[in-house]
Amino acid sequence: MARRLRPGQLMLNEIHEQPLVLERVWREEGGAVRALARRLRAQRPRAVVLAARGTSDNAALYGRYLIETHLRIPASLAAPSVVTLYGVRVKLRGMVVIGLSQSGRSPDIVRVIESARDAGATTVAITNDPRAPLARAADEVLVLHAGAERSVAATKTYTAQLMLLSLLVAHTAGNSRLIRAHEALPEAVARALQTAPAVADAAALLQRARECLVTSRGYNFATALEAALKLKESSRVVAEALSSADLLHGPIAVVERDFPVIVVAPPGRALGHLWGVLRRLVRRRARTIVLSSAARLLAPATVPVRLPDVAEEALSPHVYIVPLQLLAHHTARLRGLDPDHPQGLRKVTRVL
Structure with a gap:
């Protein structure tokens, strides 16, 4: 008889699988990435459009920053x-x-790719299922x-999407330093998993929170968006992600004493x-959860979460x-919720 899993065990297991998943992407998909990069260098596209929903849309936003900073095309x-x-x-x-699309079965994304191909664009699918409609x-x-x-909460497919996007852009740009830096990512992710004690403290801070803000800038604006999504769907925390630049353009007014900000x-x-x-934020007496490897940033935090150094800023997401995936999981469990089966959600969302 199969052993019954504890609530949230699937999500936790899949978070911990990520170092091996990134190793597999590096090992198994490198040839396909290099071949596509050669095609893109020869084609010299005038722009790139990324189509996605949900977690995949946050990966797509990361891709936008990466493409514009390294390939210098819109x-x-x-x-x-x-x-x-x-x-x-x-x-x-x-x-x-x-x-x-991790499933490759989101009807609206499939339709966008079909329409783009009919319009004469070069189309690429990034998916976990090579036989899915999106791949076809x-x-x-x-x-x-x-x-x-x-x-239901996507974790390992998100980091695999980031890995494929960064490898593709690095090879298309011919950036050998960025390509080599990918080899260190599985170990860096394994070390990030060791932040669990600090993450437990952060989850305790959020246990009774109704709302919070998540902020960053540049490549990690996508990280802030994905963290907010995970907290909403897994923990039912009303988490809003803002670029730190936009935060200063008015929304910081909501931050009062003890307001949680990541x-x-x-x-x-x-x-x-x-x-x-x-x-x-500290002057406003916010309760801050800070993720960084920089001691200066960690010192004033209510809960500091020290991350390993990452050689390339572009790969830090x-x-x-x-740790933010772990935070969503731990906060859900402290609130008595099962992050594997969020209320009203399914693994594949079918929208047209």
């Missing part, structure tokens, strides 16, 4: 309703359109190699700005999301 996020509700065929000839609709397919993801602050171009934001 990138945008598709609005699937333009195709599915309004029936418009967007002029995409000469562009690349990337559809991201696209010219090229990159596979996540994450294995079955049984928890700050994602890896070393890099945004660190100085995030230090200034954190100082303002792969590592910094891990």
